[in-house]
Amino acid sequence: xxxxxxxxxxxxxxxxxxxxxxxxxxxxxxxxxxxxxxxxxxxxxxxxxxxxxxxxxxxxxxxxxxxxxxxxxxxxxxxxxxxxxxxxxxxxxxxxxxxxxxxxxxxxxxxxxxxxxxxxxxxxxxxxxxxxxxxxxxxxxxxxxxxxxxxxxxxxxxxxxxxxxxxxxxxxxxxxxxxxxxxxxxxxxxxxxxxxxxxxxxxxxxxxxxxxxxxxxxxxxxxxxxxxxxxxxxxxxxxxxxxxxxxxxxxxxxxxxxxxxxxxxxxxxxxxxxxxxxxxxxxxxxxxxxxxxxxxxxxxxxxxxxxxxxxxxxxxxxxxxxxxxxxxxxxxxxxxxxxx
Numbered sequence: 001x002x003x004x005x006x007x008x009x010x011x012x013x014x015x016x017x018x019x020x021x022x023x024x025x026x027x028x029x030x031x032x033x034x035x036x037x038x039x040x041x042x043x044x045x046x047x048x049x050x051x052x053x054x055x056x057x058x059x060x061x062x063x064x065x066x067x068x069x070x071x072x073x074x075x076x077x078x079x080x081x082x083x084x085x086x087x088x089x090x091x092x093x094x095x096x097x098x099x100x101x102x103x104x105x106x107x108x109x110x111x112x113x114x115x116x117x118x119x120x121x122x123x124x125x126x127x128x129x130x131x132x133x134x135x136x137x138x139x140x141x142x143x144x145x146x147x148x149x150x151x152x153x154x155x156x157x158x159x160x161x162x163x164x165x166x167x168x169x170x171x172x173x174x175x176x177x178x179x180x181x182x183x184x185x186x187x188x189x190x191x192x193x194x195x196x197x198x199x200x201x202x203x204x205x206x207x208x209x210x211x212x213x214x215x216x217x218x219x220x221x222x223x224x225x226x227x228x229x230x231x232x233x234x235x236x237x238x239x240x241x242x243x244x245x246x247x248x249x250x251x252x253x254x255x256x257x258x259x260x261x262x263x264x265x266x267x268x269x270x271x272x273x274x275x276x277x278x279x280x281x282x283x284x285x286x287x288x289x290x291x292x293x294x295x296x297x298x299x300x301x302x303x304x305x306x307x308x309x310x311x312x313x314x315x316x317x318x319x320x321x322x323x324x325x326x327x328x329x330x331x332x333x334x335x336x337x338x339x340x
Contacts, residue, residue, distance in 0.1 A: 036083045044076040127250040131171045132340065133185075134253075138164035138312050140334010142191055146319075150326035151193075151201075154210055159194035159221070162314075162332045170234070170252055170338075178250045181234040183259060191330060192223040201272055201291060206323045208292045219275035224293055224320075225268040230301060232261035253307055253340040260302040263314070267295045292322045299329075303336060312336040 048069055055065045142160040144152030166187020173180040195201065199210040201222040238255035242248055272287045299317045303310035312334050319327040 033084050037080055040076045040080045040083075044072060047072045047076075127248070128172075128252060130175075131169055132252060134168050134170060134338040134340050136164065136166045136168050136185070136187060136336060136338055138162070138334055138336035140312060140332055142193060143331045143333075144193060144320065144328045145331050146326050146328030150328045151195075151208070151210055151321075151324070152328050154195050154197065154199055156194040156196050161192050162334065163190045164188070164228075164336070166228070166230075168230070168338065170340075172250060172252070176248070178238055178240060178248075178252070179235055181236050181252065183230075183232040183234045183261075185230065187228050187230065189226045189228050189265065190223060191226065191332070192221045194219075194221050203289055203291050206292060208321045208324060215274070215276050217274055217276050219273065221273045222270070222291070223273060224270050226265040226297060227268055228263045228265035228297075230261065230263040232259040232301070232303075234259040253338060256304075256306050257310065258302075258304050259310075260300075262298065262300050264298040265296070267293055267297065292324070293320060294318050294322050305336075308337050308339060310336050310338070 051060070051065050051068050051072075054060050055062065060068070140162055141157060142162050143157065144150065144155055144160075146152055164187050166185055168183050168185035170181055170183045172178060173182060193201075195210055198213045198215060198217055198220065200213050200220070202209055202211045235258045236252050236255065237257065238251055238253065240248060241251070269288060270291045270293050271289075274283070274285045274287075276283050297316055297318045299315050301312075301314040303312045305311060312332075314330075314332040316330040319329055321328065
């Protein structure tokens with residue numbers, strides 16, 4: 001179990017490092033685009049200064065000078081466009097809107113010795129790749145659901161929480177429609193339950209019970225850490241757009257979204273975490289143990305949202321504890337962000 005947990009942590013860390021490396025590469029391409037533009041502008045400025053020098057010496061007249069300025073402005077604009085387009089081909093379409101600036105023409109009627117204008121146009125007429133990736137963050141409340149007499153009857157609802165952090169891939173299923181997607185990926189989930197009345201989760205032989213404590217806890221949480229893998233079918237109602245040629249442009253996470261599916265997970269560790277005071281001294285402690293929590297977990301999950309933000313729900317089909325007389329399953333309600 002420890003080996004599996006370590007491998008899952010390494011996998012998640014690798015994915016995050018890859019995302020960071022991707023950002024570094026795209027930043028370098030953007031810097032090269034800036035460098036190309038600045039170099040061509042400098043060359044254009046020197047050429048204009050040379051023409052002005054010829055005009056002052058009487059080697060050419062004003063009409064010829066303006067014609068030459070327009071010609072070299074067009075020449076350098078074309079060079080910028082060709083070089084920038086070559087760089088843009090290296091970029092992943094996930095960040096196309098950040099760097100797809102093409103310089104496409106010069107404003108000939110305003111070229112003079114003091115002013116050279118190069119127009120910049122942002123190209124949004126590009127679809128995403130059929131598979132994109134997102135960083136997922138979720139947070140919300142936990143409720144332990146079961147028959148009366150279970151441990152869930154003694155939980156503090158507003159202090160029992162979950163936090164989820166993961167990476168997903170989102171694949172558009174159709175070449176001609178943006179509606180149907182499949183979303184999948186790993187995550188780490190921290191599920192905590194906070195008992196009331198200073199009760200403590202305690203393993204007792206093959207069961208887990210709540211026992212009273214004489215300590216007045218400021219914080220008392222029972223936490224389970226899972227490595228999960230989720231699969232959702234998603235309906236993405238992002239508005240359909242068309243480019244100037246009438247071709248469809250597909251982009252995700254720009255409208256309402258509905259996802260439904262499930263997850264499976266592996267328990268990585270269980271612990272009790274406490275905070276309390278002994279006189280004037282603040283004590284923070286934790287106890288790791290085998291709390292008879294099921295090592296494997298699976299359940300249903302879904303979300304409904306707009307753009308990157310969603311309302312989020314999960315329900316564990318596997319009871320939390322292996323041998324307790326009352327089967328209790330975790331229900332989680334909260335919000336999540338899919339940073340596209």
